[in-house]
Each structure stands twice: as C-alpha cells, then as structure tokens.
Amino acid sequence: MLLTSVARPRVAPTRGPGEDVVSVRGAAFGYDRRPVVTGVDLTLHRGDVVAVRGANGSGKSALVRGLLGLAPLLAGQVDLFGRPQQQLRDRSRIGYVPQRHTVATTVPVTVRELVSSGRLSLPRHRRRPWQRFGEADRCAVDCALEGVGLAGYDRRQLSELSGGEQRRALVARALAGDPELLVLDEPIAGVDAANQRVLAATIAGLAASGTTVLAVLHELGPLAPVVHRVTALPSAGERC
Numbered sequence: 001m002l003l004t005s006v007a008r009p010r011v012a013p014t015r016g017p018g019e020d021v022v023s024v025r026g027a028a029f030g031y032d033r034r035p036v037v038t039g040v041d042l043t044l045h046r047g048d049v050v051a052v053r054g055a056n057g058s059g060k061s062a063l064v065r066g067l068l069g070l071a072p073l074l075a076g077q078v079d080l081f082g083r084p085q086q087q088l089r090d091r092s093r094i095g096y097v098p099q100r101h102t103v104a105t106t107v108p109v110t111v112r113e114l115v116s117s118g119r120l121s122l123p124r125h126r127r128r129p130w131q132r133f134g135e136a137d138r139c140a141v142d143c144a145l146e147g148v149g150l151a152g153y154d155r156r157q158l159s160e161l162s163g164g165e166q167r168r169a170l171v172a173r174a175l176a177g178d179p180e181l182l183v184l185d186e187p188i189a190g191v192d193a194a195n196q197r198v199l200a201a202t203i204a205g206l207a208a209s210g211t212t213v214l215a216v217l218h219e220l221g222p223l224a225p226v227v228h229r230v231t232a233l234p235s236a237g238e239r240c
C-alpha cells in the first residue's frame with residue numbers, strides 16, 4: 001500500500017536543521033497481530049505540518065498511535081528524533097492529543113489546572129520536578145490557553161465546558177509542554193470555525209519556530225493553508 005502525499009507551501013523552521021523528527025519506513029501497525037495499516041513511509045522534518053487523512057477505519061489513529069509506541073509496530077521501522085522509537089526516553093518532547101479523551105469530568109479540575117499538568121512531565125533540564133510553578137510555567141500555560149482561544153477560561157471547571165471547549169483545553173495541555181513534536185488526532189472535531197482558525201494560526205506559529213506537527217484530520221478546513229503535506233490512507237475496503 002502506498003500513501004499519497006500532496007505538497008503544500010511550507011514555512012521555514014527556525015529551530016535549525018537536524019535529524020528527521022519522524023521517520024517511518026515500511027511500517028505496519030495494528031492490533032492483536034492484525035495489521036490495520038501497512039506499507040507506511042512517512043518522514044517529517046522540523047517545522048513540518050503534515051495531515052493524515054482517510055476514511056473511517058482506514059487506520060489513521062492506528063498510525064499515529066503506532067508511531068508513538070501506543071499501538072504495536074508489526075513490521076518496518078519507526079525512528080523519532082533520529083533514534084528507534086523504543087529508545088525515546090524523554091517523552092515530554094512529544095505532545096499528544098488522542099482522538100478520544102478520558103478526562104474524568106467528575107474530578108473537580110479547573111481549565112488552568114488541566115493545562116498546567118502539561119508542564120509536569122518536563123524533565124530536569126527543562127523544569128525541575130520539585131520546582132514550584134514559575135513565571136515561565138505561567139506564561140506557557142497562558143500562551144497555550146490563548147493558542148486555543150480559551151484565554152479567560154482558566155478558572156472554569158473543566159466539567160462545565162462544552163465538548164469542543166474541552167477538546168481545545170486538551171490541545172492547550174499538549175501545547176503547554178512546549179513539545180518538539182505535536183501529534184493531534186482530530187483536533188478540530190467538534191470545534192467551531194472561528195476557533196479552528198485560532199488553532200490554525202497557533203499551528204502556523206509553532207511550525208515557524210520549528211515545532212513539527214502531525215494531525216489526523218477529516219477535513220482540513222481552516223488548517224488547509226498551514227498544512228504542508230497531506231498523507232492519505234486508503235480505505236479499509238481498498239486494502240482488501
């Protein structure tokens with residue numbers, strides 16, 4: 001199976017060149033030893049914004065979960081930051097927002113607390129574990145909230161937010177960790193057009209500063225101008 005790619009204009013990264021951020025070669029991902037997506041070849045450089053598209057069940061989530069080590073790699077090779085994915089120690093280099101989130105809305109947590117939790121896993125060289133939240137942490141949280149159009153929501157209870165607002169809060173949590181690779185599984189599902197545009201501007205800014213973004217998208221919508229390449233998966237029917 002070959003994935004099709006559509007090139008789009010790209011923004012030059014400013015974090016500098018280096019190894020590929022993501023390199024997937026001849027990979028198959030699946031569940032219970034059953035491949036659901038095969039023959040995946042995908043390379044993302046610093047500052048790339050790549051969309052993964054495909055029909056329901058085509059394996060988009062399996063692909064992104066597989067490259068993060070959350071779904072079994074059944075064949076081929078996945079390298080992240082120039083090393084085999086299994087050797088990646090500092091997981092905080094990656095921000096991931098899964099398609100289905102399990103934020104317990106019965107647990108009382110404010111939007112700021114949720115987004116701040118995105119800073120907790122930063123390793124010593126970026127934030128000491130015992131260190132109290134400092135100015136840099138507060139700024140990162142504020143920027144993240146702004147980046148998803150939730151500035152001013154920080155004291156609201158997460159459980160009181162709408163589905164689309166909760167989704168944006170989860171994206172903000174990933175942004176707060178200042179990841180080098182941001183993996184978003186359907187980040188604009190259920191998000192209104194105005195806030196999709198806010199997220200598009202945020203992603204463009206991240207890419208310009210060298211963050212790499214891989215997003216599963218059913219429709220590109222307002223993200224179209226900021227997406228550099230589209231990788232399309234064949235539908236489950238076409239695979240047979």
Ligand SMILES: Nc1ncnc2c1ncn2[C@@H]1O[C@H](COP(=O)(O)OP(=O)(O)OP(=O)(O)O)[C@@H](O)[C@H]1O
Binds near residue numbers: 032062
């Ligand atoms: N945990 C799991 N265990 C077994 N099979 C799974 C699991 N998760 C997904 N699958 C199967 O893998 C296939 C691909 O699912 P996946 O969620 O990756 O598709 P998708 O392209 O993201 O679909 P959608 O657009 O509906 O989100 C489907 O046939 C699905 O039933």
